Amino acid sequence: MSVEINRTGGRGPIDFNQVAPVKFPGFQMTDGPSYDDMTRCIHCGLCLQNCPTYRETGMETESPRGRLYLMRAFAEGTIEADNPNLHKHLDLCLQCRACETACPSGVRYGHLIEKTLDELNHRPEVEEKRRTPAQKAIRWLVFRQLFPKPRNMRFFGLASRLYQQSGLQSLTRRAGLLRWPVWKKLGLGKIGDLELMMPKISQPIFTAPESELVPARTEQRYRVALFSGCIMSVALAQVNEATVRVLTRNYSDVVIPNTQSCCGALNVHNGDRDYGQEMARRNIEAFEKAEARFGKLDAIIINAAGCGSTLKEYGELLANDPVYHERAERFARKVKDISEYLVGIKFNRDFGRLETTVTYQDACHLIHAQRIQKPPRVLLNAVPGLKLIEMRDSDKCCGSAGIYNVTQYDMSMKILDHKMERVAETGAGCVVSGNPGCHIQLQLGVRRSGINETRDEPVEVVHLVQLLDQAYRAGEAHD
Ligand code: SF4
Numbered sequence: 001m002s003v004e005i006n007r008t009g010g011r012g013p014i015d016f017n018q019v020a021p022v023k024f025p026g027f028q029m030t031d032g033p034s035y036d037d038m039t040r041c042i043h044c045g046l047c048l049q050n051c052p053t054y055r056e057t058g059m060e061t062e063s064p065r066g067r068l069y070l071m072r073a074f075a076e077g078t079i080e081a082d083n084p085n086l087h088k089h090l091d092l093c094l095q096c097r098a099c100e101t102a103c104p105s106g107v108r109y110g111h112l113i114e115k116t117l118d119e120l121n122h123r124p125e126v127e128e129k130r131r132t133p134a135q136k137a138i139r140w141l142v143f144r145q146l147f148p149k150p151r152n153m154r155f156f157g158l159a160s161r162l163y164q165q166s167g168l169q170s171l172t173r174r175a176g177l178l179r180w181p182v183w184k185k186l187g188l189g190k191i192g193d194l195e196l197m198m199p200k201i202s203q204p205i206f207t208a209p210e211s212e213l214v215p216a217r218t219e220q221r222y223r224v225a226l227f228s229g230c231i232m233s234v235a236l237a238q239v240n241e242a243t244v245r246v247l248t249r250n251y252s253d254v255v256i257p258n259t260q261s262c263c264g265a266l267n268v269h270n271g272d273r274d275y276g277q278e279m280a281r282r283n284i285e286a287f288e289k290a291e292a293r294f295g296k297l298d299a300i301i302i303n304a305a306g307c308g309s310t311l312k313e314y315g316e317l318l319a320n321d322p323v324y325h326e327r328a329e330r331f332a333r334k335v336k337d338i339s340e341y342l343v344g345i346k347f348n349r350d351f352g353r354l355e356t357t358v359t360y361q362d363a364c365h366l367i368h369a370q371r372i373q374k375p376p377r378v379l380l381n382a383v384p385g386l387k388l389i390e391m392r393d394s395d396k397c398c399g400s401a402g403i404y405n406v407t408q409y410d411m412s413m414k415i416l417d418h419k420m421e422r423v424a425e426t427g428a429g430c431v432v433s434g435n436p437g438c439h440i441q442l443q444l445g446v447r448r449s450g451i452n453e454t455r456d457e458p459v460e461v462v463h464l465v466q467l468l469d470q471a472y473r474a475g476e477a478h479d
């Protein structure tokens, strides 16, 4: 079926005000992308070598160009929504957006795949034919009950901590309980491998102070709000704590609204845009309320690259919402990654020495989606004694990609193993990143690769703010 483009008809120039937007026949339940967005690919292939799944497989169908071809065919109605090949190739995409960085034609790949997955998710035939009862239950649990509900997320964090600290985890692993054949019969054959990914939840969960405000430790010049995030608050509370300390040492009062929720990135990336929009509305209200209480916010700070890129796209996510669209645009303009913010305000340089060698892994949603490459390096290079060793392919995905390492375990591990070869080449004792997913994935990579067996000191994985926090403390100890 071909795409129908409404034209004004007749001779002479087209009056574009009278040209109705093209509605692709494949998009029956949702608006779908614009015609311009869907047709911008010129098939040059410059993105191919930037694509991790193409580099792993060498297959056109696992490349950005191949997937764009499939998405367009679906949009034009020549591939059915429940076609298994369509799902297979789209599902293997990491949504890392490395193809966008390479593309000379400005193809908005991330936007296109999000819109396509959203349509597929709304189609009853996909729900009926393509998903097993276990998959439906997991989607409901993860996208509707866990991430959107902070209370459930905290409960999950506490239960995981109990599982780890009570000895149940080591018992389960020793007895091989999660390797029993019954799991395979239930369609959960990888559960034993997935359990090994679990980060160590050793700290109390990060919560906002009752006052919702942490005052600046240095002369106060700015007022910012912290977007504390769901995974970061539960699995890496120490990163949020370090972020608050770093901000308060950088002339900033930090407001932490306690009614904020998950940013909705996982929902948006997995075809659940409606619920992602719902979470965006909740967050906009929470930060507006904080602004009404504490006064104008200079920025909304985020220390998780994946969340940051979604928060910056709230305007587009709520483009058709007459009540929230402008508020979403205003919210999005304030969002700053922590590295972007610190470099923008000419950060406090009262660092002590850190005698360490580090290498930096660019989180995909920082370098490709937000185009932030220099600020983290500026900050690392400002720490006396710290030596930054650049890693080959630091801009290539580590294989984490939200829940990709759970849904596409085998490909994720192949990509991770290659990443760890690059880490090993640097000889650095520490890998720095700016995203919780990468952090947890790289920790797994350290364990999987056995890299520590070749080192006197174990390789550490840290968030950028943890190093900065350490450097400020070293500076204070010296004073
Ligand atoms: S988003 Fe990443 S994995 Fe997907 S097509 Fe683009 S480069 Fe490849």
Ligand code: SF4
Residues within 6 Å of the ligand: 040, 041, 042, 043, 044, 045, 046, 047, 048, 064, 065, 068, 099, 102, 103, 104, 105, 106, 107
């Ligand atoms: S997505 Fe961009 S880089 Fe890739 S083939 Fe199309 S036009 Fe070329």
